[in-house]
Amino acid sequence: MEEQITRSFNIPAEATLEVIGGKWKLLILCHLNCGPGPKRTSELKKAIPDITQKMLIQQLRELEEDGIITRTVYNQVPPKVVYEMSELGNSLQFILDQLGEWGEQYIRRREWKSSCSEG
């Protein structure tokens, strides 16, 4: 069950994308970043309504395995599980910001181009 996958990359940058490239991971990290403190599973689900429960858990697990976030379980009824950015996760912050900035510029540029072709 513990199928250990050895991932190899041609260039280091690919390792980074492997970590943050999941379909919902940016969004999840984004929500874990906004506001301090850990977030409950249900909070994340509420914050990202379009994600299925399966994908939410799956992406969270991958982020956890990659050491980006931490998962804390409270043994109580009803169950309570919270996720939080790890130190390694916080080291991603700068890259996340850069990705966001470039993306903004890119989107603006495309809107500008398409508005021209409409003329």
Add this chain to the structure above:
Amino acid sequence: MEEQITRSFNIPAEATLEVIGGKWKLLILCHLNCGPGPKRTSELKKAIPDITQKMLIQQLRELEEDGIITRTVYNQVPPKVVYEMSELGNSLQFILDQLGEWGEQYIRRREWKSSCSEG
């Protein structure tokens, strides 16, 4: 044939990943960056032996459509097509570097952790 896809993103950073997230795109951009001037299709194929011709062309097309690279066709026999980073592509350089740096650190960290568990 010209199927126009409207891509929507929850956060701008996702747009960036959409552009550079293709399986071979980082590698292609990497090779277009190393050394000045444009690269021929066959040069890229030689530089990235594992990629199939289909994937090479496909990823190049997507990069071109996204404005990251330029494609120049010389009308001659035998055909000659060269690809080159565009201005927009060059604006990616910083992010590419950051992704690489973080990836390096991440890989080192994982090697360190696995060497510990080997005991």
Add this chain to the structure above:
DNA sequence: CTGAATCCTAAGTGATACTG
């Protein structure tokens, strides 16, 4: 509330053969 398990589809990828 959290999340595991199953089944299913769509998309991505690859091998191969073919065209100008």
Add this chain to the structure above:
DNA sequence: CAGTATCACTTAGGATTCAG
């Protein structure tokens, strides 16, 4: 040399159901 077309395969992602 550069690119297309087709088929086969793998995988990510999603709907649903069940469990502690």
